[in-house]
Amino acid sequence: MTSTAAQPRTTSVDLALFHKQGYVVLDVLSPAELARHRAAGDAVMQLDRYASKLQFHYIPLITPGAPVTNDPTLLETVDHPILIAAVEKILGGGPLVLDNAAILCAEPGAIYIQGWHRDVLQVPQEHITDEMFSPRWVHNNVQLNMALADDAAFHTVPGSHARPDTPGERAAFGNSRHLSPDDASMPGSVTLHLKPGQAVLYNNNLIHRGYAEFTTPRRTLHIGYHSVHRPPTWHFYNFDDRVLPREHIASLPPSARRWMEARLQRRIAWPDIEPSWRSGFVR
Numbered sequence: 271m272t273s274t275a276a277q278p279r280t281t282s283v284d285l286a287l288f289h290k291q292g293y294v295v296l297d298v299l300s301p302a303e304l305a306r307h308r309a310a311g312d313a314v315m316q317l318d319r320y321a322s323k324l325q326f327h328y329i330p331l332i333t334p335g336a337p338v339t340n341d342p343t344l345l346e347t348v349d350h351p352i353l354i355a356a357v358e359k360i361l362g363g364g365p366l367v368l369d370n371a372a373i374l375c376a377e378p379g380a381i382y383i384q385g386w387h388r389d390v391l392q393v394p395q396e397h398i399t400d401e402m403f404s405p406r407w408v409h410n411n412v413q414l415n416m417a418l419a420d421d422a423a424f425h426t427v428p429g430s431h432a433r434p435d436t437p438g439e440r441a442a443f444g445n446s447r448h449l450s451p452d453d454a455s456m457p458g459s460v461t462l463h464l465k466p467g468q469a470v471l472y473n474n475n476l477i478h479r480g481y482a483e484f485t486t487p488r489r490t491l492h493i494g495y496h497s498v499h500r501p502p503t504w505h506f507y508n509f510d511d512r513v514l515p516r517e518h519i520a521s522l523p524p525s526a527r528r529w530m531e532a533r534l535q536r537r538i539a540w541p542d543i544e545p546s547w548r549s550g551f552v553r
């Protein structure tokens with residue numbers, strides 16, 4: 271059984287808390303910013319390709335096919351000073367590189383079920399080691415969910431980013447190091463209830479999942495970064511910038527274009543995923 275975790279209200283990261291529980295919740299958007307972002311999220315969901323399907327939608331914002339490449343509003347979040355300061359503090363400094371940017375949307379009546387996972391799906395199972403989930407592993411990624419509407423669809427096991435699976439967690443995962451069965455019950459999990467304008471910043475080595483039977487709309491931005499001070503993690507390799515059409519990057523609003531040009535240069539410098547699962551140790 272999961273319980274809902276109450277969250278303190280703050281705009282700056284408590285690093286000790288982040289390292290202990292693997293996440294922190296921040297108040298990010300002002301009421302005016304929230305109103306603008308929420309309207310932009312609602313406009314996306316009015317597009318027929320989403321509105322006509324009552325299901326959960328993972329809508330990418332920076333790759334070709336993104337619905338709003340000429341509307342900078344949602345992508346402005348990627349530059350939000352509260353988020354950038356927080357992520358740089360967690361990762362030990364910037365500049366940051368964008369790993370992913372999407373909006374997670376659903377309408378009431380939709381059902382969304384992910385298996386429990388750590389975000390290690392790009393790592394072949396034979397290369398997933400317990401050391402990745404230990405205090406020795408310096409994880410060069412911060413992922414965040416920023417809610418534009420009430421959100422209780424993100425569930426996690428606090429502290430699990432920094433220790434191997436317990437016997438109960440291993441049993442829930444079954445034979446997989448990637449993904450549990452959809453109906454697995456995960457011991458110690460909590461539901462994070464985000465208010466509109468709040469973001470959870472998390473170490474995506476945490477055991478987590480998305481799950482909801484929606485009774486209200488979901489409009490949540492989902493963004494990840496790494497710092498140039500260390501090699502990227504595997505999550506950076508979720509698409510290959512080198513094969514994106516040049517006209518796609520040129521079509522983006524100016525700040526998103528800068529992020530994507532930097533991402534392309536980073537991919538050229540770090541072309542291969544394999545080093546990513548060998549690069550986390552410092553101690």
Ligand SMILES: O=C(O)CCC(=O)C(=O)O
Pocket residue numbers: 374384389415423424478479480481
């Ligand atoms: O829906 C969510 O908040 C979870 C998303 C997630 O776990 C993922 O994309 O890895």
